[in-house]
Amino acid sequence: MAHGFDAWILTLTTFTPIVGLALVLLIPKVEEELIKLVTLLTTLVTLGFSLYVLKNFDFDHTAKLQFEVKKTWIEVINSNYHIGVDGISLPMLVLSAFITVLCVIYSWNHFPEPHNVKAFLALILLLEVGMNGTFIAQDLILFFIFFEIVLLPMYFMIGVWGGPNREYASIKFFLFTLFGSALMLLSFLAIFFKVKNGQGLHTFDIPELIAAGKGGITHGVQLIIFGGMFIGFAIKVPMFPFHTWLPDAHTEAPTVGSVLLAAILLKLGTYGFIRIALPILPEAAKSWAPWIGLLAVIGIIYGALGCLAQTDMKRLIAFSSVSHMGYVMLGIASLTSFGINAAVFGMVAHGLITGMLFFIAGSVQHTFHTREMSRLGGLLTQAPKMGWILGFCAMASLGLPGLAGFWGEFPAILSVFKPADGLSLPVFRTYMVIAAIGTVLAAGYLLWMLQKVAFGTPKDEWKDTHVHDVGPQEWMAWLPLLLLIVVLGVVPGLMFKTTDGAVKQMVDKAFPTKVEKGVAEKQPEAKSPAIYVKHLGR
Amino acid sequence: MIAALANPHVDFLALSPEIALTATIVLVLVADLILPERSTWQTSRIASLGTLVSLAFVAVLENHSAIHGLFGGAYAVDRYALALKGFFLVATYVTILISVDYIGEGDYYEGEFYFLLLCSVLGMTVMASARDLISLFVALETISIPTYVLAGFRKHDRRSNEAAIKYYLIGAISSAVMLYGMSMIFGLTGETKLSAIALKVSALPDSKVLAVAIFLSLLGFAFKVSAVPFHWWAPDTYEGAPTPVTAFLSVASKAGGFVAMLNIIFFGFGGKAGMWWLVIWVLAGLSMTLGNLTALKQTNIVRMLAYSSVAQGGFMLVPFAAYGIAQSHHQTDVARSAFQSVIVYLLVYGAMNLGAFACIIAVARRTKSGEITSFSGLFQHSPVITVLMSIFLASLAGIPPFAGWFAKFTMFRAAINAGGWAGVTIAIVAGVNSVIAAFYYLNVVRNMWFRPAADDAQPVQIPGALRAALVVCTGLVVAVGVYPSIFGDIADVATKTFG
């Protein structure tokens, strides 16, 4: 347990936006500049807190929960306000605080209709509470609450500031997620009643549940409980065939909403798998893994093919999300520490890259008032900076080595070469081959988009329009993202170092390898892709 | 005979909330006679003050640790009863707050309104304590009869008349059916006290007579709490009655029926759960599903909330079914969670539903319409009421961090705890239904936030009393949602009641 200021730091990181929200609500609607300033300061302070966590995080013990706090919350059901970060949640927490700041900066002069600055920024702040909270929660009920808090702000963001089809998209987003979380909650309850902690009490505490093991749950019941969680998380990810809300939501959402949705909200689902579903129900996870893997590769290919069929730039990026999250899920389905490390990296990389792509799509729409790729073209001549950034992001997204995207995608594919013990090798190697084909398709659709939007000459209707290139606000919002994409691409060890300890401990506990330790050490290092990549990474 | 009437030992402190209420009722009536026509609104003040005084007595009793049983155990003043009395009184206070302007501005008899309201509340406070078939029945009738009149309070409106007559006829029939069942129970056991009935009933063999007796009593309650298929009176009554009365009917009056059911099922029929759980299970499933599906199609917001309250009633029946399932398998630890769940659900439902009605009344003061489309574009000119209404609707849909999630959560918990195919099935049905429900609640939200306002739309002005009601409801909904342990006492209640 943490003491002094350290005991408060995570709470502050999560709830500072609430204070900002209260202030924003008190300021009259017309004082737009003041509202923007207060919001920016709030998110900056929140980011500051999260950086404090990053700075004081003990990287030698990433598997240990740090800055941990456990206070009684709902006594009746033995649910506690239990928060803490380990190597898996830390990058997500910082990413969330970081992206929110960039979103506030970007929206400074990019407010979608109907303007209403006050409500828009208030919702962003509320959203941040839910996002940050989900990544620090160590109690199932607390996790559930934060997981749900993000629903309403995003619903309003899409519904009020969204595109022409916003009503449909927002309610679809909402109902899909709500349905998943209802099943998820039932699964949580089932675990609660089936498992007892060290003191013989029923508990919602995640570490306690992991420590308690599967308890006396029969395999069949485990499978059902895992199924409930699977649907809850898979909808959020979103995995094929639960992905249909995503293209609609992304297409209609305002730019900032899309960025937050892609960068953080989707990660809540994959994070849930890694934090909750796998470690608490490892046996069921093992039985489910081939199916998760199957859906993941279907998602990869389906998403990629879907991209090729799009005419709308934003919709294309949305489908590419389905494809990329497929890689993340494939890494998770391997049930190896290698694959899950790759998945966490993939989550962060996808957050940065796709967030960036959505920013560009937003700016393109802001300038041309359309995202139809057939009407666009020649961005490189009209707005060369934006064009180059788009090219850069497309390269990062297709997994060019040296940029962040590579480290999420490539190890994830490699990891299924040798999945956890007990998983069928032929099946997973088939997945590997299919996923590899997916990377080719990814290159295909991203370059196709780049060609349509950036290359060539401007279409006649834009010939005489003066196009604003990347402005100062945009630089401020984008530069950090671009830098991080490069830095993480060149020094992936920064991330792997953080996540590895935590992931390894989780995997060792949940999916212990049957091979004797001595034998494992005798294997030549170079033969294991995991060790190879890890060395490369460091 | 005569000796039996010797000086009884009455614990006046234990009865103080009811005595305070009765005094208030008489005062309201007398004040209405004395006051000149233009200041009859003062009766609302007397009524709300009296409610608060009564509430204060409940608080005093709450700190009085001893548990009182009066009249040979037929009337219990334990923590469970006190918690519910507190709830009823707070709900009444809020109802009075949302009524003041509505009743004052309309062409209504003011004194009589509060008089009847308080009479009904008196029945509710008695109901919370009733542990005997006779006091239970008397309490239920005391709750119901004034509400028949209240439902018809818009005297010159045919719909209101229809509402009243429908409500009255259904009420009378259900009372008769229930009384018939109760008389059979009495015939079989020779007892009216629930604790004694519980003992005798458990010892009886399963017989058709007993099944019919239990079935008829439950049927009566099914009418009272408007469970499908005995719900069809509710939408017409709710729509026709004056809106504050609808709020009162859908919250307090319904809660009265549920409390009666709690008493009779948990204190009386527990031993014979195998005979009735399936009935409740089916009622719960039907109420949730049909209530929600019908609510989807409504265009009038009060009617929508009426069907939603049918569905919410279905959710509240789930813990009863869970308790029955568990009891029939002699698995006793579910009693606690089921009992807690019903009470938590009642309290939370009361806060959020009253809040929603308060918003509707506030908006309807300007728009003079009950159509959902009349909420269009509310966000553009009246953001505060929009946010509040959204909070209440989100809470009704069970979305954290508003209180509704905790109510739904405890309901799920009871069902999963009961386990078995029946428990899991009803939990999944409830889960699917909460998604359906979210759709129509959000439909209102969508109208308020996403649609353009009419050109001549004016901001909604919220009078002081309504504002106070909204503050109370919002405070409860948010506070309970974020920190559900506020209801810590309720855990206590269940622990004390079930060892």
Added chain:
Amino acid sequence: MIALLSDQHASSELTEYYRQYLSVGVFVLASLVMVGAMLGVGYFLRPTRPQDQKYITYESGSDPFGTFGQQNVRYYVYALMFVIFDVEAVFVFPWALNADGASHGGLGWFGFIEIFVFVAILVAGLAYLWRKRLLKWA
């Protein structure tokens, strides 16, 4: 009834139970004989002079034919008032029998105050009726 369901001598008690209906049967038979006797004697003794008016249904002085025989709502007010004060008597009589001082085993001052409160509440009701002019017909 309880004995019926639980006792082991059920069959013998059952016969005993049905035997009690015998007296009911005798009573029914006797009443039929009585009614028959009275009507029969009248039939034989009375003179027979048929008139149209004698065949009209008689209903408290009002015409039973024509429009639907709706009663004036004010009748209900009187009926209700009658019931209220009639029921009041049911409560007051037992009190009167026990109104003796507490030292004599009666209700004493406690009872006095209590009945006073009870009557006062009813008086408030009466005052309400009066003030709302429900005691007047017009």
